[in-house]
Amino acid sequence: MKILIVLAHPEAKSFNYAMYQTAIKTLKEYGHEIKVTDLYYMNFNPVYDRSNFTTIKNSDFLKLQIEEMHAAEMDNSYAPETKTEQEKVEWCDLMIWQFPLWRFAPPAILKGWTDRIFTSGRFFKDGGYYESGTMKGKKAILSVTTGSPAETYTKDGFHGDMAGILRPINRGILACVGFSVLESETNYSVAHLTEVERNTVLEKWSIRLKNIFSEPTINVGKY
Amino acid sequence: MKILIVLAHPEAKSFNYAMYQTAIKTLKEYGHEIKVTDLYYMNFNPVYDRSNFTTIKNSDFLKLQIEEMHAAEMDNSYAPETKTEQEKVEWCDLMIWQFPLWRFAPPAILKGWTDRIFTSGRFFKDGGYYESGTMKGKKAILSVTTGSPAETYTKDGFHGDMAGILRPINRGILACVGFSVLESETNYSVAHLTEVERNTVLEKWSIRLKNIFSEPTINVGKY
Numbered sequence: 001m002k003i004l005i006v007l008a009h010p011e012a013k014s015f016n017y018a019m020y021q022t023a024i025k026t027l028k029e030y031g032h033e034i035k036v037t038d039l040y041y042m043n044f045n046p047v048y049d050r051s052n053f054t055t056i057k058n059s060d061f062l063k064l065q066i067e068e069m070h071a072a073e074m075d076n077s078y079a080p081e082t083k084t085e086q087e088k089v090e091w092c093d094l095m096i097w098q099f100p101l102w103r104f105a106p107p108a109i110l111k112g113w114t115d116r117i118f119t120s121g122r123f124f125k126d127g128g129y130y131e132s133g134t135m136k137g138k139k140a141i142l143s144v145t146t147g148s149p150a151e152t153y154t155k156d157g158f159h160g161d162m163a164g165i166l167r168p169i170n171r172g173i174l175a176c177v178g179f180s181v182l183e184s185e186t187n188y189s190v191a192h193l194t195e196v197e198r199n200t201v202l203e204k205w206s207i208r209l210k211n212i213f214s215e216p217t218i219n220v221g222k223y
Numbered sequence: 224m225k226i227l228i229v230l231a232h233p234e235a236k237s238f239n240y241a242m243y244q245t246a247i248k249t250l251k252e253y254g255h256e257i258k259v260t261d262l263y264y265m266n267f268n269p270v271y272d273r274s275n276f277t278t279i280k281n282s283d284f285l286k287l288q289i290e291e292m293h294a295a296e297m298d299n300s301y302a303p304e305t306k307t308e309q310e311k312v313e314w315c316d317l318m319i320w321q322f323p324l325w326r327f328a329p330p331a332i333l334k335g336w337t338d339r340i341f342t343s344g345r346f347f348k349d350g351g352y353y354e355s356g357t358m359k360g361k362k363a364i365l366s367v368t369t370g371s372p373a374e375t376y377t378k379d380g381f382h383g384d385m386a387g388i389l390r391p392i393n394r395g396i397l398a399c400v401g402f403s404v405l406e407s408e409t410n411y412s413v414a415h416l417t418e419v420e421r422n423t424v425l426e427k428w429s430i431r432l433k434n435i436f437s438e439p440t441i442n443v444g445k446y
Binding site: 010011013014040046047048049050060061062063064065066102103104105106107108109111112114115118129147158159160164165167168169171172173176191 | 233234236237263269270271272273283284285286287288289325326327328329330331332334335337338341352370381382383387388390391392394395396399414
């Protein structure tokens, strides 16, 4: 199968980077075809403005959704780096996002990737949401790390439940454009893992990935 | 009172910009002192990495939380633009974020502002969360616009309820560091407003702001 792995972490020695490398290695070993988007390495610009397009629909008043629809009509007149990323998303059978939870959401560099890539007219399309979304038939999974421990991310925990924190992404973006969403891979307090614990988690991730295509999808439908 | 208004929109003709200007004008008229953070105008860099600090705790392995704690100990050795923004947040009695909901979350430029500004050791502090948080006594409000209509952002609506979408911010960041959170100002389908409707909404916002300090805070505690 074809797999896109998106990484948002600035440190090559980080646990996130190790999870990313483990995914690449494991999935290649199992014969999958891999493409990657290492956002910090690419120096990806997350600020969304007119530079995301090579055409202009209205030079007088920037309405991004209008420009997005226009770009879709104009043979996808997005900026080259945006087009490349959009094509990777459309190419894959499975998309993995590997990121640390910063301030209860993905790092800005990943948020900006979603701002620029998941455009109206190409991904979000009238009459084609959820079960009939443009990305129908593809799977997606968030692989998330935290600083705080697991018990703080439960319904009655200090921060509230992780499913609720991730739901705007899992439901609002991924499921809405048609992805079948898999249970998020969540690893907590990763900065405090010992070498042995770290290797155990990486091994668990590797084992999970072997059978990732036979996992059931989760319900992200209702709050 | 002292009020900080943070804006994240690239278009000066936008409804968001009009809401921002209305807030400035109204609050000044009522004798408040205003500071602003217009993120696109400032060309704010939302990518969080080592450049957020002027000191280094560990040059070999970047762990951002460790660097944050270290910077707090080293007389706040954050990058100058970060320090300026942190001081604005600490200065204000009320903080308003004015932004469009893009891909079910704030624009990356605002997400990155939270990544870089709300650091551990200065805002998130052990033993000082929620009721005893560092920002205790201050109020905060999100003023959000959407493309989709209001009925899609209800519990049984197409996208799920807006309170759930905003909860990671209202609870995870604002309430967690001690802000008393006010009911979000939500305006839907703003691209489709007529001139008359637009003026009506702006007038409503202006009226709301007059009594903003007497509004009750909302419960963001539980999912």
